[in-house]
Amino acid sequence: MRLLQALFFPPEQPGGVSSMIPYMQERFQSSRWDMEMFWLPKRIRNKGHEDIRFETFDWTEYGDSPTVQKYIQTYRDYLWWTKLRIQKPYDLIHAHHPIAGLAMKQVFPEVPLIQTIHSSYEKELILNGKIKADGPEHRFLGSLYRELELKSERMLTVSRSFADYLGAYVDHPERIAVTPNGFDEKRFKPVPHENDVPQLITVCRLVPAKGLDILLKACAELKKKGFDYVLHIIGDGPYRTELETLAKQLGIYNETIFYGYTLHPEEFMPFFDIFVLPSRAEAFGSVFAEAALSCLALVGTDVGGIAEQIEDGVNGLLVPPEDYMALGEALEKVITDPLYRYELARSAWDKAKSHYSLTHAVNELKKLYLQYSPVKE
Template identity: 70%
Template sequence: MNILQALFFPPEQPGGVSSMIPYIQERFLKLGWQMELFSLPKRVRNKGHEEVIFQTFDHTEFRGNPLVDKYIQTYKDYIWWTKLRIQKSYDIIHAHHPIAALAMKRVFPNTPLVMTIHSSYARELILNGKIEEGGPEHRFLNLLYRELEVTTDKLMTVSESFRSYIAPYVETPERIKVIPNGFDEKRFKPIAHENEVTQLITVCRLVPAKGIDVLLYACAELKRRGSPFVLHIIGDGPIREELELLAQELGLYDDIIFYGYMLHPEEFMPFFDVFVLPSRAEAFGSVFAEAALCWLALVGTNVGGIAEQIEDGVNGLLVPTEDPLALADALEKVVGDPSYRYNLARTAWDTAKKTYSLQRVISQLKKAYVAVKSEPRPTPEIE
C-alpha cells in the first residue's frame, strides 16, 4: 500500500507530530509499505488563488478577520503547492492538520483520507492571549471540526479527553478513533546517575499555555522552604524575556538555566531527575511520555492527555492548574525523597514502554488503513 503522510510543519520541526512521523515512516518502509511525507514550506506564501468553499458552513461571514483570512490563504497555498509538487496517486492520504486534510481532499477527492487531530489551535490561541473565547476566530476554528467530519473517511485523535473536547462540534464523536502517540524506544537511553542537587527539567515552547510562570512561582516557594534544586528550561518562544525577568524578580537567577531551542532534548533529559510542566491545556503532551522513557519522575497538571498518562502517586504526580503552592508541594515530595522519586520514575518508564511504544501505533495504523481502504467508495455522480 502506498501512503502519503500530509503534514503542515516540515518533518524537521522539533516536537509533537512532525518529529514523530519520520519514525512511523521508517517502520512502515521496513514492513514493505510505501510511505512518503509532504508539507508546506514556510517560503510558500500568497501563491494560491482558488476559491474556497466549505460544505458545512459559509466562511465568508468571517471575511476581513485577519486570523481567518490568513488561515484561508494558507489553505489556498497548500492546494497550490500540492498541485505543483504531487504528480502521482496514493492508496491512502493521512493528514495531520486541518489545512492539509482539506487541501488533499480538494486535490484528490477520490483518495481515501484519514485525519488525525492532534490539538486545538483555538484553545492554544486563547490560552496565549491571542484571541477571545467565543470570538469570531474561536467560532471559525471550531466549525472546522464538523467540516473535517464530513470531508474525511476516518477521523482520529490522540486522547480520550481530546475526543471529548471535540464532541460538541461534530455529529458522531463516537466514531472518532483514539490512537495515542507512540515513540521509538531506540531514541531514549536512560542513564544511571546521581546528582548532588535535584535537577528539574522542562521542555516546551515558551508561551502562556505551558504555565511556566506558574512553575517559576512554585520554584520560588520551593526555595523559600529550603529545598535545593536547579531548574533547566529547554525551549524558546515569545515570552522568554518575560520569564527571565520574572525569574530574576523571584530571586531564582542562580537556580534556573534557560537553554533556548534544542533539536533533540531527549538526548539531554536522561541526566536529570524530574520532568515538570504545568500546562494549562494539553491534547496529549508527548513530552511527558518522552521524559518517562528517559526514566524521569513526572510532575504535571491534571488536564487533557497529561491526566491520561499519569496516575497520581503511581507513575507521577498531578496538580491543579494555576496553583503554584500545590505544584511546590509536589516538587517538594520528589526533591526531598530520592527513593520515592526513583519509584515514580521506574513505574513511569514501565508504563510508557508498554503504552506508548511505536510498535503499538504501527499496528493500530495498519488496521485503520486497511479498514479505510476496504470500505466501498461512493460512485461519482454523472451529470
C-alpha cells in the same frame, strides 16, 4: 499499499507529530508498504489564489479577522503546493493538520482520508491571549472540525479528553477514535546517574498556555524553604523575556537556565531527574511520554492528556492547574525522597514502553490502514 502522511510543519519542528511520523517511515518500508511524507515549506507564502469554499459553513462571515484571513491564505498555499508537487496517486492519505487534510481531500477527492487532530489551535490562541473565546476566530476554527468530519473517512485524536472536547463541534462524536502518539523507544535511553542537586527540566514552547509562570512561582517557594535545585527550561517563544524577568523578580534567576530551542532534547534528557510542566491545557502532552521513556519522575497538571498518562502517586504526580503552592509541594516530595522519585520514574517508564512506544502505535495504525487497502482484482 501507497501511503501519504500529510503534515503541516516540516518534520524537524518541535511537537508530537514530529516526534512520531518521521520515525514511522522506516517501519513501513517493505514490499507491502510504501510510505511518504509531505508538508508545506516555510518559504511558500502567498502563492495560492484559489477561491475557498467549505460545505458545512461560510467562512466569509469571519473574513474580517486577520487571523482567519491568514489561515485561509495558508490553506490556499497548501493547495497550490500540493497540486504543484504531487503527481502520483496514493491508496490512502493520513493527514495530521486540518489544513493538510482539507487540502488533500480537495485535490484527491477519491482517495480515503484519515484525519488526526493532534491539538486545539483555537484553545491555544485563547489561552495565549491572541483571540477571545466565542469570538469570530474561535467560531471559524471550531467550524473546521465539522468540515473535517464530512471530508474524512475516519477522524482520530490523541486522547480521550480531547475526543470529548472535539465532540461538541461535530455531528457524530461517537465516531472519533483515540490513537495516542507513539515514540521511537530506540531514541530514549535511560542513563544511570547521581546528581547531588536535583535537576528539574521542562521542554515546551514558551507561551502562557504552558503555565511556566506557575512553575517559576513554585520554584520560588522551594527556594524559600531552603531546597537546592536547578531548573532547566528548554524551548523558545514569545513569552521568554517575560519569564526571564519573572525569574529575576522572584529571585531564582541563578537557579534557572534558559536554553532556547533545542532540536533533540531527548539526547540529554536522561541525565536530569524530574520532568515538570504545569500546562493550562494539553491535548496529549507528548513531552511527558518522552520524559517517561527517559526514566524521569513526572509532575504535571490534572488537565487533558496529561491526566491520562499520569496516575497520581503511581507513575507521577498531578496537581491542579494554576496552583503554584500545590506544584511546589509536589516538587518537594520528589526532591526530598530520591527512592520515591525513582519508583515514580520506573513506573512511568513501564507504562510509556507498553502504551506509547512507536512499535505499538505503528501496529495499531497498520490495522487501521488495512481497512482501506485497495481491492485487487
